[in-house]
Structure formats: structure tokens, C-alpha cells
Amino acid sequence: MTPETDKALDKLTAEVQRLNSHRFIRAQNSVWRLIGFQFVRGLAFGLGSVFGATLLVSILAWSIAQFEFLPVVGDWAVQILQYIELAQ
Numbered sequence: 001m002t003p004e005t006d007k008a009l010d011k012l013t014a015e016v017q018r019l020n021s022h023r024f025i026r027a028q029n030s031v032w033r034l035i036g037f038q039f040v041r042g043l044a045f046g047l048g049s050v051f052g053a054t055l056l057v058s059i060l061a062w063s064i065a066q067f068e069f070l071p072v073v074g075d076w077a078v079q080i081l082q083y084i085e086l087a088q
Contacts, residue, residue, distance in 0.1 A: 061081055061084060064077035065080070065081045
């Protein structure tokens with residue numbers, strides 16, 4: 001081999017070693033690490049979804065409760081708001 005190919009091969013070897021030491025690749029190489037990572041990822045997604053939905057429904061119920069001039073919607077919204085306040 002020529003000195004140029006040796007140099008290119010050394011660069012390629014160094015780059016592959018750097019890639020293999022990356023955290024994502026290390027997690028993919030171990031089944032248990034991958035399972036743990038996906039479990040934590042799922043917990044974070046689920047928790048964020050629950051908090052987001054709770055906040056959205058609370059804001060929506062509060063804003064609907066402000067429409068007291070609509071008898072049916074206003075009474076219904078006041079009941080929802082009272083239920084939310086009791087739950088806290």
C-alpha cells in the first residue's frame with residue numbers, strides 16, 4: 001500500500017473508533033441499555049402528555065366557565081370547574 005492509503009486508512013480507523021464511542025452507538029450495542037433508554041423515553045413522553053392534557057383541559061374549562069350568559073354551557077362549565085377545584 002502507498003503512504004496515502006495508509007494515511008487514509010488511519011483516518012478512517014480513527015473516525016470509526018470515535019463513532020463507536022458515541023453514546024447513541026453504545027446504547028444500541030447493549031439490549032438492556034436500549035430497553036432502559038426506551039423505557040425512560042416512554043415514561044417522559046407519557047408524563048408530558050398527561051401534564052399537557054391536564055393543563056389544556058383546565059384552561060379550556062376555565063375559559064368556558066367565563067361564559068355565564070349561556071345558561072346551559074355556563075352551568076356545565078361551572079360544574080366542571082367545581083369538580084376540578086374539589087380534586088385539588
